[in-house]
Amino acid sequence: MSVASIAGSDVPAQDEAAEGADAETVGDEERLVDMVERLGEKRAESRIKTLTAMVSLLRCSVLHLPPTWSHLFTLTSGLERCARKGQGIERVLAIDAFSLLCLQLDADELTQDMAEFKQLLLNILTDKSGAELRVRAAACSALALGTFVSPQTDSGRLSEMLANFEAIFSASGHKGDGSVPVHSSEVCDLHESAIDAWCLLFTFAGQDLVRAALQKQMRKFTEILESGDVDLRILAGQAIALIYEGAWDTQGEGFRPPRLPDLKETVHQLSIDGAKSRAKVDRRRQRANFRDIFAYITTGEFSNQEVKLGQSGEVLILDDWTAKIRYHFFSQVLQQGTNTHMEQNSFVRQVFGLGPPVLKVTSGGPGGGRMSKTERRCLLQANEKFLKQNRNAQRTKRQLRLSESQ
16 A cells, blocks of 8 residues: 655644644534433434434544543443344444444554444344344444454454354355355345455455465355355455465465466456346446456456545555455445545554544645645656556566466
């Protein structure tokens, strides 16, 4: 991952921006406190309305809550009660709110509360008879994000959580007789959430987990490539690319791709699929994704993607599958608030190597915060040159190894 940015140098303008941001944060914190107090309403409709507003606030604002925030226990207790005793959308919203809260507070402050809530989420995740599918899907994302931010996560806990997600999406692999299962859209959504969660945590994987994935999960993801759901096929393909990236990074020149010829053919067919039975927009999206996946597993080449972060003048460059998977997951969780958190949330910026938040300054005058087109182009060219120089030798080695194995 790389970032290009230019910040204004006008100190008075920055001071005014900081004061404005502080005032806005105080107002948002007061709104959150009011919502916390209303989580105990008896009427489900009132709690759902409160949770909806809370999720929107946590998505679209970075609150900078203090480490000793006095309402934390009341908030997490209220969310746990809604997630445990609520019905349908109330449970989903409570789980989503907890996920977003994980990004608003220091991880150390959430350790104890997270452990209690995580056990509830695990119970929901494994409840195949009582919990609604959409609630279990929300639990997948929350567990993945909670594990991702937790300082308590080690290789053992990471492996256990990966196994929990695999137990869900494995049902989209081949049946015992080798046939491809057919699922409802709700089941497919659950399996997609499980793969998303698995991929996020796998970006942390060390050599042992990568070796295990090559031996076991690779086969399952290859089977899911035959699924009738386009999103499942794309996610499975990206998971395969992520495993390959992990293998190249941890094993270096000793990595030899398993069963590469079969996999190459399957991915290649998906990259040129023109079946009229599929929707035109699905075919286009599938071909675009699998062209990138095919290029990566055959040549080691990754097509860099540039993401403009709002009006700050920063451009995030996704230069490997780890960065792409993480950005996809965070954008799914944050939705319309993605750019806000990318610009202002210290933890999110740390994940993507963006450095400290850049203060907003008024554009249109000297020291303004917006880059000109010329400045932006020069920065992007400089970043692109650095990335190419830094990765060229590694990609050449990958290409040589791949040509030797074919």
